[in-house]
Amino acid sequence: MVIWLIIIGAAAGFLATRIMHVRMGVVETVLLGMAGAVIGGLVLRVLITVTGALAGLVGAVLGAVLLIWLWQTYVRRK
Structure with a gap:
């Protein structure tokens, strides 16, 4: 687990320093990447x-709308 965090941290730190055009040492780059991760x-x-x-709320509203439509269409026929 720790080795994986160091590898990901090194990759993330390397990419971040290249994107931001910053030069750092290897240790600082790895620590920066780990903290960023x-x-x-x-x-x-x-x-x-x-x-x-929010997706649960949207799903609940859509489900309620569907049930109301089914109720009005099939149960409360006028």
Whole structure:
């Protein structure tokens, strides 16, 4: 697990320093990448949780609309 974090951190740090045009040493690059992976992972989890909750709300509303339509179409025939 730790080795995988170092590998991902090195790759992320390398890409980030190239994108930002910054020169750093290997240790700083790996540490920067590892910290970025932790922060990015937390932000992504929060976004997925929020979007998941919103998707659940949208699904619930669509399900309720479908049930109302079925009720009006087949149960309450006038």
